Amino acid sequence: MRGALANFNCAETLSQACSNPRKRNAEVDASIRTEIAQLLGQEGCPICTICDESLQRSWLWFFRESYASGSQVGKYIDYWGFCKHHTKLVAKIGPTWQKSVIYSAIIDAKLPILKDVVNVLKSSSPAFSPLEKLFIRRLRRMSGRIRPKGECLFCKSVDETARFYVERLVNALSYPEIERLFKRSSGLCMHHFFQILSNLDANNAPQLALVAELQMEKLSNLQQEFDEFFRKADYRYSSEPKGQEQTTWTRTVQRFIGNADL
Ligand SMILES: [Zn+2]
Numbered sequence: 179m180r181g182a183l184a185n186f187n188c189a190e191t192l193s194q195a196c197s198n199p200r201k202r203n204a205e206v207d208a209s210i211r212t213e214i215a216q217l218l219g220q221e222g223c224p225i226c227t228i229c230d231e232s233l234q235r236s237w238l239w240f241f242r243e244s245y246a247s248g249s250q251v252g253k254y255i256d257y258w259g260f261c262k263h264h265t266k267l268v269a270k271i272g273p274t275w276q277k278s279v280i281y282s283a284i285i286d287a288k289l290p291i292l293k294d295v296v297n298v299l300k301s302s303s304p305a306f307s308p309l310e311k312l313f314i315r316r317l318r319r320m321s322g323r324i325r326p327k328g329e330c331l332f333c334k335s336v337d338e339t340a341r342f343y344v345e346r347l348v349n350a351l352s353y354p355e356i357e358r359l360f361k362r363s364s365g366l367c368m369h370h371f372f373q374i375l376s377n378l379d380a381n382n383a384p385q386l387a388l389v390a391e392l393q394m395e396k397l398s399n400l401q402q403e404f405d406e407f408f409r410k411a412d413y414r415y416s417s418e419p420k421g422q423e424q425t426t427w428t429r430t431v432q433r434f435i436g437n438a439d440l
């Protein structure tokens with residue numbers, strides 16, 4: 179199944195790979211190459227695509243089961259839920275019962291701490307009194323306990339998937355059939371391009387050169403379209419029929435931020 183190694187299953191497969199490196203590495207390598215080949219055949223940044231698919235699976239899993247498991251509960255309580263982007267998604271399509279359980283658990287855990295903060299604030303000592311430093315220390319300790327800690331668990335999941343596939347893509351590019359597919363693909367969004375550059379070492383420089391070259395080609399094409407857009411904005415050519423240069427900005431934004439709906 180495509181994407182079966184992503185996310186939760188990805189962690190499982192990685193641990194299996196570690197337990198029997200030689201055998202497992204060969205199998206994973208072949209399956210990942212097949213998966214990367216399929217991703218490269220689709221429109222848009224392949225890393226964004228697999229991250230979206232992976233998020234959908236982790237989303238289903240989370241609301242079906244793990245929203246109530248101890249390790250996940252601790253994470254969303256510590257963080258006060260999720261990041262702004264994923265909170266909007268939870269609000270929009272998350273199931274009502276689970277949403278209620280999650281936010282009720284957060285409030286339940288945080289209210290006593292907030293009460294402590296209020297008590298400390300009410301016990302404030304006058305400025306310059308000997309107790310002022312003690313008061314400030316207590317207040318800082320309290321505010322540290324009430325502020326969000328950790329990270330959004332959906333962001334973390336997406337980030338792990340991206341790092342996994344970015345590394346595999348770089349490795350897979352040393353295979354001629356993947357190189358061919360990559361050259362014909364949409365290339366990467368800038369976000370994942372920067373991420374792939376962070377894999378730079380002497381061994382994979384040729385693969386990164388391929389990626390950078392394609393990126394350069396895609397950006398140059400966009401720049402040519404912009405040139406055309408500005409040319410047609412000139413009164414001398416403004417009667418010419420308008421074309422795809424009118425929507426170049428949307429493709430550029432997509433290139434910068436990934437496969438987002440605009
Ligand atoms: Zn991307």
Ligand SMILES: [Zn+2]
Nearest residue numbers: 261264330333
């Ligand atoms: Zn998030």
